[in-house]
Structures are given as structure tokens and as C-alpha cells.
Amino acid sequence: MADKNTLTDAVHDLLRKAIIEQALKPGMRLPEDTVGEQFGVSRTIVRHALVRLENEGLVVTYKNRGAFVAEPSKVEAQHIFEVRRCLETEVIRVLCQGIHKDGFDRLEAHVRHEDAVRGKNDPVSIRLAGEFHILLAELTGNHVLARYVSEVVLRCSLIMSLYARNHSSECAVDEHSQIIGAIRAGDQARAAEIMEHHLGAVAGRAELTAQPDSIQSILSHYGKELAN
Incomplete structure (x- = not known):
């Protein structure tokens, strides 16, 4: 049986890979029991791995709600x-x-x-x-x-x-x-x-800068109402 640190490293690396490869989407919940069952490890191991991912900015944890894949603004x-x-x-x-x-x-x-x-x-x-x-x-x-x-x-x-x-x-x-x-x-x-x-x-x-709608596109909807 692998030791605790080795298992934590493995779970951390696999979860990180799943996030980066977009299998785990931003906002997706990461229940400790579900993750533990899938990887065959304890919730304690999963919790340690999630803490490391949170420190890296890839996961966020909310009180009484659990861990989620981060959704940066x-x-x-x-x-x-x-x-x-x-x-x-x-x-x-x-x-x-x-x-x-x-x-x-x-x-x-x-x-x-x-x-x-x-x-x-x-x-x-x-x-x-x-x-x-x-x-x-x-x-x-x-x-x-x-x-x-x-x-x-x-x-x-x-x-x-x-x-x-x-x-x-x-x-x-x-x-x-x-x-x-x-x-x-x-x-x-x-x-x-x-x-x-x-x-x-x-x-x-990544389209991080919002592009304002043109006045034409904004008013086209209202123009259709006038036509009716």
C-alpha cells in the first residue's frame, strides 16, 4: 500500500490533469466521498489533495458546500x-x-x-x-x-x-x-x-475584454417591434 503522501500526490496530479484537460469543468462540485470512491482512497487523502489544488487556484472551497473547480472572474x-x-x-x-x-x-x-x-x-x-x-x-x-x-x-x-x-x-x-x-x-x-x-x-x-454591442444590434430588436 502506498504511503499517504504518495497517494495524495497521485490524487492531486490526476485531479489537476482532469481540470486542465477540461474533463472537470469550472464550477463542477468535487465531493470528497465520490472522488475517494473513484480513486480507491480515503476522504482524508482527497481532502489533502483538494487543499493543494486550492492553494494553486484551481479549486475553491465553500463552507458547508464543499469543493468546486474554480471559476475565475x-x-x-x-x-x-x-x-x-x-x-x-x-x-x-x-x-x-x-x-x-x-x-x-x-x-x-x-x-x-x-x-x-x-x-x-x-x-x-x-x-x-x-x-x-x-x-x-x-x-x-x-x-x-x-x-x-x-x-x-x-x-x-x-x-x-x-x-x-x-x-x-x-x-x-x-x-x-x-x-x-x-x-x-x-x-x-x-x-x-x-x-x-x-x-x-x-x-x-479567452475574450477577457467585453465587446460592447453596436447601437445597430441593440436597436434592431426594438425596430422589429416598431415594424409590427
């Missing part, structure tokens, strides 16, 4: 993307100063994995796209930076499942390859430019 989502841009700009700066050759091997292997599922499985593509950015941060060797990047990337994946129109695996894979190329060349300005465009496109698909 559009304002909160905008703030998360702003922080992500700042953190990933720092990642680019550090990596352009130096990265072990093994790092490029790992990045390119990851992109090949992304390419293999391109257009075949959007939930997995979304998860892999986020993991590429987490890997970039881990390769800086700065564990604090990697931790914060991991948190905001995971929360962005949740945001995309709530607000995004679609996922473009074509753009993600191509731009990831371009980022690797710019880092390999030590071209910080170019790598940062690609990253900024890339993250801007992701945020754009």
Missing part, C-alpha cells in the same frame, strides 16, 4: 495574464543568458510530442502547451520562478476552459519552436517578442 483572469507576461519575460531573459544543451533536447522533445497530437486531441494539446511554458521556467534553475510560472500557467489553462473560443494547436506548436530557436541564438529581444505575441494571442482567444 474576467478581472481576475486579466490580472493572471498580466502577471504571466512579467514572469515569462524574466524566464526568457534568464534562458538567453545560458541554458544547458540538455535543455534544448528536452524542449525539442516536448514540441515533437505537441506536434504528434496537433489537431487530434484539443484537451491534451492545451495541457501540453502549458507544460511547455512550465518546462521553460524549470530550465532557468530558479525554483521560485518555476513555481510561480507553474501556478499562473495552470490557472491560465483553467481560464481558457472557461472563456476561450477555441484552442489553436497550430499556432502554439509553431511559436514554441520559434521561441526555442530565438533562445538558442541568444536573441533575447526576438524571443521576448515572440513570447509576447504568443501570450497575447492566447489571452485574445
